Amino acid sequence: MSARMLEKSYEPHAVEDKWSEYWKVNKQFAAKDSSDQPAYSIVIPPPNVTGVLHMGHALNVTLQDIMCRYRRMKGDNVLWMPGTDHAGIATQNVVEKQLVKEGLDRHALGREAFIQRVWEWRKTYGGAIVNQLKRLGASCDWDRERFTMDDGLSKAVRKVFVELYDAGLIYQGDYITNWCPRCQTALADLEVEHEELEGHLYHIRYPFEDRNGGLVVATTRPETMLGDTAVAIHPEDKRYENIPGTVQLPLTGRTIPVIKDSYVDRKFGTGALKVTPAHDPNDFEIGQRHNLPSIRVIGDDAKMTELAAEAYQGLDRFDCRKQVVADLKKLGLLVKIDPLQHGVGHCYRCKTVVEPNLSRQWFVKVKPLAENAIKAVENGDTQIIPEVWAKTYYDWMYNIKDWCISRQIWWGHRIPAWYCEDCQHTMVSMEDMDQCTQCGSKQLTQESDVLDTWFSSALWPFSTMGWPENTELLKTFYPTSLLVSGFDILFFWIARMMMMGLWFMKDIPFKDVYIHALVRDEAGKKMSKSKGNVIDPLDIIERYGTDAFRFTLAAFAAQGRDIRLSEKRIEGYRHFINKLWNAARFSLIHLQSYTPEPQNNELIGNRSLADRWILSRLTRVAADVETHLDTYKFNEAANALYQFVWHELCDWYLEAIKPILFDRENHKPSTLACLNQVLTATLGLLHPFIPFITEEIRSKLPNPPDSSLMFTDFPNQINALDDQAEVTMTLMMDMITGIRNIRGEMNISPSVALDVIIHSPDANARQEIDTYKSLLVNLARLKSIVIQKPSIRPKSAATIVIGDHTLYVSLEGVIDFEKESVRLEKEIQKIDHELVGASKKLANEDFLSKAPNNVVEKVKERHATMMEKKNKLNENLTKIQKIGNI
């Protein structure tokens, strides 16, 4: 087998390895720090360093890669910045689990040694996800890979913290926050996942002191009553107008006040609300309004503290709930228990039920940052695509609340704040501090908390490019051109990048934001390990090849809808890849002997109809692909190419040129040139989607490029539109399909060549059909063809009407009058059905007078055509029936 030949079927593995290596060795993905070319940049959404590649990544990365390769072909200097984030809580959890296996915990190790361990972990396992991205063919500039804990990025984080603190936008305070007892850290509101659970609403009587009866409160969390410091009622609640000012708090021996607050919903429960300022965000606010004390009865470990009644101290919160309920029952104070569905917050990392708890935390005051971020989208500087997501973005931005950024873990950027042990002064600084700026004391301790990981990823678009230094890279590539992301991190990440970018760079971080779908399973369920419905992208790549997988993702990436992925689809697109491979294989057999030459007018003038047609189609498809990619319609671009390659190039063009290639006609040199051109251009159009196979095939075609296909021009300069060729070819194709139809319906073996007579009233048309009749002969497998003016209808023939033309397929010897009669009746029925709509319109005065002329004309024409067709078919039906005595 010659070096330019291809294997019989496409085997992805070797090809993928080969081209991955080629791209890497030849640094094909490297961006130039500065260049005359237009700049195009994307920063990758940094996957968690603990992560393994999932479908979300695969889709996300595929779309970015399509855009990057496309822009390179358009001549841009492309930077696709790769990297990972340090995923504070997740990574710490992973390493802590390791320690547990060794019988250790992080406290036994100490902070520094622990952090050392995390770095070691990262060195060993942290590259996994990056290698997986590479298997997808991601054309990131890998030499620039960044990590949020790198020195440079850490410096950026510190600078941002200090500047925001100095601007009064970062503050520290005692607030109620979401506490994860398992991760032992505070969480931002966003990091709490609410889940509707079947719970209970407990009605508990708090007895009056000096008279019978009591106030009945309703709660879902009876254990928190131990920390109650008031009962609240609505100020205008008539039911409670004449009650005492205090009640007894059961189980504690305490007496608490009854307060009035309009927050209370009179319609819910009993209209009396127990107030636990230390363990409920609303109660906390009520407590502040009424100067109530806060009693922390649940500790950071989710066990009852010494401030709870003695009997309960040390109990887990849920055990305590049972105990409290049992005890209340004994005392006769439990009025009733109703079932109640209510939202319960869970930690987004470990799914533990979050405990609202009082603690001292750091916050970002986000309102001032949000203002510009809103404006930038409103005035179109940054465009969110599809647009519906802009609304969600505004919603959140307008109602934004302060962001809790401190985390009580060790792995992350330690907050650059120091406390003086002598005068309690707090200092925030770029440089590490060793002396108090207020009293001169050297007794300083640094804040032990670290920052939320999202705080550092919010800086990603500029911190990765070297900020705070004013690097060439920043000058060239900021603002970035496009961000591709799932909507699940619209708030977590995109919104925060907008705020930080605008504040520190004084410019938007990206011009376009493309929000893609979520990849779900066949049943539309979110893929998750616990459900066991995950499809592993690496497994898919192993079995179907990267190109088939990528093409599937692109083909399903319709805007605004989730993707339901099943292996069936991927299999289907593997067939497509194989189809392309075989089309190339066929072409190469004939292109062995072909040497391209520059523009040759003689060859162009000598093109066959099929050549002119496919070039015209190619011109249109190239333009379509360009338009669709420019507007992020990945599915439309992919489908246009699928349709073109399979159903035009393979089904018609290659079949049409076979006789020419086998030297039976005189177009061969032109056709070889055309075939080469079409195939080459098609590979170019396909390259952004399926990079591996396209490189491989292109390298076997004549005059292979001396670089990746990425650096050949995007084939949008075919300029071979030929309407006449398209019209004529369409007529030919319709005739061929019509004849094939008869063959199928009449059960005529493909091996039997047919005789056809065409009646055609127009002399020019007859001439034209005659010119191209070899197409009919070859593709419809004819023995003879006669083209003439309409005359006597041949006997024993099946009838096809196409426009002005009537085709008679001789059924001499095989005719089945009954069958042909039924077929014609069915055909007529179909036309009748189509005629109904048009006839109705034409009978409607309003339509004729009010609809635009061109529409009316079109309907008239269609109606006339159909009527004529119907008449002809009817005539033939009558004749057939007469002959066959039906």
Add this chain to the structure above:
RNA sequence: GGGCGGGUAGCUCAGUUGGGAGAGCAUCGGCCUUACAAGCCGAGGGUCACAGGUUCAAGCCCUGUUCCGCCUACCA
């Protein structure tokens, strides 16, 4: 509670200025036609969720109903 998206062929989904309902898979029939059986040729299949409205004309625009999914929220 608020918001958003969706309901189109058996399945999964396209359908962007309102003007002849499409694709892939599946199904049925016929083919080993020398690129490809991971293939070729042909066929069948839809009251575009339901009910109104606007319009000469509605899958598309408006209103309501219903079912599903998601996001968001401080009713214990």
